[in-house]
Amino acid sequence: MLSIKKNDIREGKVIDLTHEGHGVVKVDRYPIFVPYALIDEEIQYKVIKVKKNFAIGKLLEVTTSSKQRVEPPCIYYSKCGGCQLQHMNYEAQLSMKKSQVINLFNRKGNFKETPIKDVIGMEDPWYYRNKSQLPVGRNKQDHIKLGFFRQRSHDIIDMEECLIQDSIQNKVMVAVKKWLDQLNVSVYNEQRKRGLLRHLIIRTGHYTNEMMIIFVINGYKFKQQDELISKLTNAFPQITSIKLNINQSHSNVIMGKESITLYGKQQINDLLSNVEFKISDQSFYQINTVQTEKLYRKAIEYAGLTGNETVLDTYCGIGTIGLYMAPKAKHVYGVEVVPEAIEDAKINATRNQYENTTFVCGKAEEIILKWKKEGIKPDVVMVDPPRKGCDEKFIETLLELAPEKIIYISCNPATQQRDAERLSSQYNLNEITPVDMFPHTTHVETVAQFIRQ
Template sequence: MSTLQKNDIHRGRVIDLTHEGHGVIKIDRYPIFIPQALIGEEIEYKVIKVKKNFAIGKLLNVLKESEDRVEPPCVYYYKCGGCQLQHMTYEAQLAMKKEQVVNLFHRKGGFEDVIIHDTIGMENPWRYRNKSQIPVGTNKDQQAIMGFYRQRSHQIIDMDECLIQAPIHQEIMNKVKQWFNELNVSIYDEQKKQGLMRHVVIRTGHYSGEVMVIFVTNGKKFKESNIFVERLQEAFPQIVSIKQNINTSHSNVIMGPQSVTLIGKDTLQDTLSEVEFKMSDQSFYQINTEQTEHLYQRALDYANLQGEEIVLDTYCGIGTIGLYMAQQAKHVYGVEVVQDAIDNAQDNATKNRFNNTTFVCGKAEEVILKWKAQGIKPDVVMIDPPRKGCDETFLNTVLELNPKRIVYISCNPSTQQRDAKILDQQYKLKQITPVDMFPQTTHVETVAQFDRK
């Protein structure tokens, strides 16, 4: 235990960065984590939290700056929790993300001989988000505010601009906020669990330019809906769908199970490498279209398809990666637990005239065993799980199938490293590429190739 006290002011030199991008200073081997401090900097900081094994500091002054330090272009950066790395050059962000993967696999995971490539970055790492989920609240004057949460809180920072979301989202958000106030729309209060409007979700087709707007409400009655439909259509002709999603649960989940189309289409259309996709309001679709193409191309390279392989896509969603691979495979089988997503996947296969795909709704480990019983033997298994990674039952089922190769995409390299240890019984982890899907934030996506030993 350190002798540090809360509110102490110290000086020190930053020796490392955590995976969250916080600077690390050590006093007698006891670490202090300081957000927005960079390696090599001499800083002055205030201790704001003291725990048994670490402390948290607040950066007060940078006495000697790192050459990786830049002035964040966003005026809300130091308040908003949406981005964590705007104070760092983009080259340094990419290097930090690779280092995170090296640390997990080479140093902690014991995969010393896996090749870890440089992070694939963006030419222009701004304005990339094709989906925005914007919370709605009120200020002390009971005026509607919209923006993103302050770091580690549920306090909304009212903002007029966000540099990582598509510009059209910003324009729509500002208009909608103005109309909420003009029409005196009831706004949901998280503390009291009362009021109507909770979130506004905006989705854009990166290539199609189509826009979908979803009002997330606490209840079905949305008496101003006709006015919003009329005004939005008039102001933004690129809007092809306006929906209302009903979420009456008092949890952190943004969208509820039921959606109603107020006007326009039920789905949004976009293209990924010449494959057309339809997605509903709740379909999972990668946030950064440009980087998704790099990610999927690398996954395709790792799958090394020659045209005769059977591919199993185990968290297939609306079929994005499966249809991407269907162009070079004999047959693609996709499985997913969300029925809506499977409906989209089947529509997408039909729309793109793929006759070599089968999409089924169900739990991956159960459906895989049914397919196995029918004599379907995959050559390549594609895994792209949620942040929590794969459960052991699922991984053991994949091991039972014993494919030639496994390609594993992950949005959380630490759970991927945990899962790699189970796969290591039968598979050699050959190479990993980090992809920067979320520039200016600490998140890194990875794609890994496992070959049967």
């Protein structure tokens, strides 16, 4: 008979962390997950949810504190859902993320011999996000609020600064909030499904300092837009593009498919190790530029390029990793299902004068078999799928293609581990290196090297 009941106040010692960074306390082998608690801490907690196999607790007091505990520098940390690990020192965060990957591959998976390298961290793990997506709302006094959603809700935490987004984006956020109030701009109301402005999106080029502002609205214009553009461009001369994105759907999707350029260029530029990229409003571009360069360098190291290899870049997006590899490869072929991304990839290849590249729009599993019939045989295949990982048809096609090496970058090690099992009939998982792309959050990116048996 389970002795744990909702609203129980209990004491215990934290023995482990979940992949979400929650402390684990056990009562007769029954686990209670307590957010903000750390390993080896003696804590007092309140049981707030009881399930068949686990319970959720709320931390009331830390009676014996861990050496890994630090005071979160962000004043919004306990409310905002953007970060989950600011109460943990950075070294401990990296250790936790490595343990997460070890648990998936060495302990639970069939890869007990695969070396898991130390996590590649940041020297200065703050103000790193080159893109901010900020929901807009109004408070009870009918003033504009701008920030991030409270954990597991759509209640906006009004904020003046986010410690993980680019510092210039914080200044833009504060200024726009003031001007939206002054100009009395119509704001979208999620419950009533009425009003105009839904999100403010800011993108910055880490090395170029170019900035794009995107207003996501429930319509095609708002009457104060010209005045707002004037204020923005006078205050922030680094703004090179201002766009209006039309999203009239009543869903949680942030951006609609149609955008209008209100000011300046259609794209902004940025660099990755001297490779120049054009980034449009809907382009996928890694959030953390500094860590992206480290991630791609590790991928090139795993690929072992000598200049004689044919590289296939699946899920290629705007061509970032393929173009990063182009100077060290014989030829790079890229495939992607999003037409706009392929157009950007072709433009980026031309801008960088890389003539040894071919980018095609379509499903990877269809295009690469077509290329195979044409006699194109890749030595290295780059795989960088979305969080859901690769679908089975793609894995089957990859096994049929049988390249010597597969370099698999993942933003979700759990689906990467599943795909590694599928590849294991023909490939040895040689090594994995985790990279901390999102400090102070629970996310970890991994790059894995597969060698054909």
